[in-house]
Amino acid sequence: MRKIVECVPNFSEGNDRETIDAIAQAITETPGCTLLDVDPGKSTNRTVYTFVGDPDAVVQGALNSARVARARIDMRTHKGEHPRMGAMDVCPFIPVANVSMDECVAISKTFGRLAAEALGVPFFLYEASAVHDYRRKLPQVRQGEYEGLAGRLEEPEWAPDFGPAAFVPQWGATATGARSFLIAYNVNILGTSNQAHRIALNLREAGRGPDVPGRLKAVKGMGWFVDEYNMAQVTVNLNDYQVTPIHTLFEEVKKEAAALNVGVAGSEIVGLVPLASILMAADYYMEKENLFILDEDQKVRLAVERLGLNSVAPFDPKEKIIEYRVAETPDEPLAAMRLRDFVQEVASRSSAPGGGSVSALLVAMGAGLGAMVGKLTYGVRKFESVDAQMRKCIPPLHDAAARLIPMIDADTTAFKDFMAALRLPRGTDAERTARAEQMQAGLKKAIDIPLTTMKLGDGAWDALCDVARYGNPASRSDVEVGARTLETGIWGAYKNVMINMTDITDDEFRTRIVGEAEAIVKRAAQKCADVLEILESR
Known part of the structure; x- marks a missing residue:
C-alpha cells in the first residue's frame, strides 16, 4: 500500500506574492508531491504550505522549497507577529497512511542533514526527532527568536543537529522533526x-x-x-x-x-x-x-x-x-480487466499471468461467495434470529475478498521482477554476485506473494464455516462452490510457493516458509471438508 507523509513547512514570508508562488511552484514541480494548501498571512508575514507524498518525494519537495527560500528570503528585514527564527522557520513531517512515526523521524533527519549541507545553514531537530529533551518542544528551540539566535548558537548546548554552529543572518535557523497529525x-x-x-x-x-x-x-x-x-x-x-x-x-x-x-x-x-x-x-x-x-x-x-x-x-x-x-488509480491492469479479457490473457502464449494470479483470483472468489451468502442472509426477516452470527462472519469474508484483489497483479509483478534479474549481466565476478543476489530477492518476493494469498484465504475459513452453519439454506450450493474454490486457490498458491522454493539458497528461510505453507494447505483441506459436512448435516 502507498505510503503517505505530510509535510507542513512554514516560511517567513507572507506578503511577497512572487516568493510565495515560487516556493509553491518548487513543491508542485517535485515528482511525487501533491501541494494541498498554501496559507499566507500578511500580519504574521508567514506562509504555511501543506503537501504530501511518499517518503523520498517529501524530502525532495522540502529541499526544493528550502532552496527557493534561501535565494529569496532575507531574515534581516523580516518583521511579523508570529514567533520565528528562520527563513524556513519549521518543517515538520507527519505520518498519514502506511508509515510510522519512526519512519518520519528518519525522514526529518535525512532532510535536515541534506538541507544543512546544501544550504550551509543550521538545523535543529524537535518533537519526536529531538535528540535532547530540553529542546524537544518548538517554543524551546525557538526561544529568543531570530534576534537572539546569534548569541544562542555560541552556547555549546545549543549547537545545531545539522549544519554550522554559526549565525547566518540571511537565513537564521530551521527546526525540523516528526510529529503527529494536528x-x-x-x-x-x-x-x-x-x-x-x-x-x-x-x-x-x-x-x-x-x-x-x-x-x-x-x-x-x-x-x-x-x-x-x-x-x-x-x-x-x-x-x-x-x-x-x-x-x-x-x-x-x-x-x-x-x-x-x-x-x-x-x-x-x-x-x-x-x-x-x-x-x-x-x-x-x-x-x-x-x-x-x-x-x-x-x-x-x-x-x-x-x-x-x-x-x-x-x-x-x-x-x-x-x-x-491524493488517491491514484490502482496499478492493477489484470484486476481491472473485463473477465473475458482476463481469461484470454491467461490463455495467451505467455507465462504471466499464470497459476499464481489465477490462484489469487480463486481465493478471492471463494471468500467473495461466502460474503455474498452472508449478505443475502443478514437483514432478511425470516433469518433475523441469526443476524448476530452474520454480523460476525460477513466482515472477515468481505475484507478478505477485497484484500485479495491486488494479489492478482502482485503475483505477475513478482514474476516479472525475477525475470528481470535473470537478464542482468554476468560477465564479471561482481556482476555474477549482484545477479545472484537479485535473483534470490526476486524468488523470495515470488514466494511471499502466494504465501500472502494463502494467509488471507486461511483467515476466511472460520467465517465461511459460520455462513455454512447459519446462512440462507437456499444458497447452499454457493457456499459449497465457495469452499471448494477457496481450497483450490490456496492449494494453487501453495504450489507456486513450492516451485519457487527450488532455487532458494537460504536454508532457514526455506524451512520456515515450507512449514508455514504446508500447515495452511493442510488446514484448507480439513476446513473445506468441515464446511461441506456442516452443509450436509443441515
Missing part, C-alpha cells in the same frame, strides 16, 4: 463565547492552570464567538488524534454543554483530516448504536452526520480527507 477542530455552541471558553478550559490538557488540569490529553483549546456563523465555538487543536480522537472531543463538549444548558450545533474541521480519524469516529458510533456497516463510504457518511460536519459548510470527503485528495 487536527484543527471546532464544535459549534448555541451560546456565548464565555460559555464556549468555560467548556474549553474544562477539556483542554492545560485546563485552568497547573493546579486544575483539563480532562483530555493532547488538546489545546479556547472559546470564541464567530460573527459569520452567529454561534460560539469551542476551538481546539487535537495534537494527537490517536490520544484524543475527534469523536471523543465532540462527545465531551456535548456533556459540558448539557451541564450549562446550551445547545451543540455540529462541528467543523479546518483544513484536512486523515481518513483514519474519520473511520475511528464511525467505529465509535457503530458500536454505540449497534450498527452494522461494511462500506467505507457509508462509514464516512455516518461520521459526518453524527459529528455534524456539514453544519456551517459542506464537508466534501473528496476534498477534506487527505487520502482521497
